[in-house]
Amino acid sequence: MRMTLVAVIALLALVLGLSGCATWNAEKRAPALGQFVEIDGARLHVLDMGPKDSAAPPLVLIHGASVNLRDMKLALGDRLAQDRRVILMDRPGRGYSTRPDDGYRLGVQARLIKQAADRLGAERPVVVGQSLGGAVALRYALDYQDEMSGLVLLAPVSHEWPGGVAWYNAVSQWPAAGLLLRRLVIPVYGQLAAKGGVAGSFAPDTPPDNYAEDTGLALLFRASDFKANAADLANLKAEIIAQQDRYSALTLPVAIVTGTDDRTVSPDLHARQLAQEIDSAQLTLLPDTGHALHHAETEAIIAIIRNLETPQS
DSSP: HHHHHHHHHHHHHHHHHHHHHHHEEEEEEEHHEEEEETTTTTTEEEEESTTTSSSSEEEEEOOOOOHHHHHHHHIIIHHTSSSSSSSEOOOTTTTOOOOOOOSSSSSHHHHHHHHHHTHHHHHHOOOEEHHHHHHHHHHHHHHHGGGGGGEEEEOOOSOOSOOOHHHHHHTTTTHHHHIIIIIIIIIHHHHHHHHHHHHHHOOOOOOOOOOOHHGGGGGGGGHHHHHHHHHHHHHHHHHHHHHOOOGGGOSSSSEEEEEOOOOSSIIIIIIIIHHHHOOTEEEEEEETTOHHHHHHHHHHHHHHHHOOOOOOO
């Protein structure tokens, strides 16, 4: 019995040690970049860039799954902020943002992001969302389109799809096994699998040099961040099903952009279908382009954002 207790204590010490090292290393290499905004008990990490007196509507950029605001900053934020106000946020629960227990819900994420933008005085923004961030941006528009100037969706998740989620995202929802997964397996397995995951997301395109380091990808392998990301993905289909019949109600200017070779989010099931349901939508198909289109076709997407028609007041 004594030996068993010693072994359990040793295992717990190992688990906590690995998790603590992963967190310390990740946060040292990719510290918070912006300010923190308190919204309804959540603490959102927000980066407010560019001139606040620009005549163009401010931009709110919403990142996808498994990344943080650095991804959108690297691809679009730095360029767009040269002459326009750009607000980037770690989605609730991701990066350096916290969230309530129901923070995986698209409506909750959209509300918290909207309230943070309001707190910063960003009136009638154009909201830009990529991948899962596109699903959040869609919900933002469904709930608040009268307070927006436009919506840009990059390879968005918009409709129900066949299949489930990766095993580790499912297991993360289990009480005991999920805890061990996040504290023991992910700090090691995640680092080893990250390179292949990035390559798969970008394919057939090539990731930028030092992409993982520049975007702070290791933040994902912290226990709290991985738990939130896994919950987002595990609950996403149900959240999408709950909102996908509402898209025809959108009347604001909408630009939908997708890569024809996207192997992560099907262009046919999502972007093409969505464009058929929104009368005001303009669909752009980027040939020979994968899921990370905001990195692969930055110039084309910046042009689409800049040229998006804004409604007359």
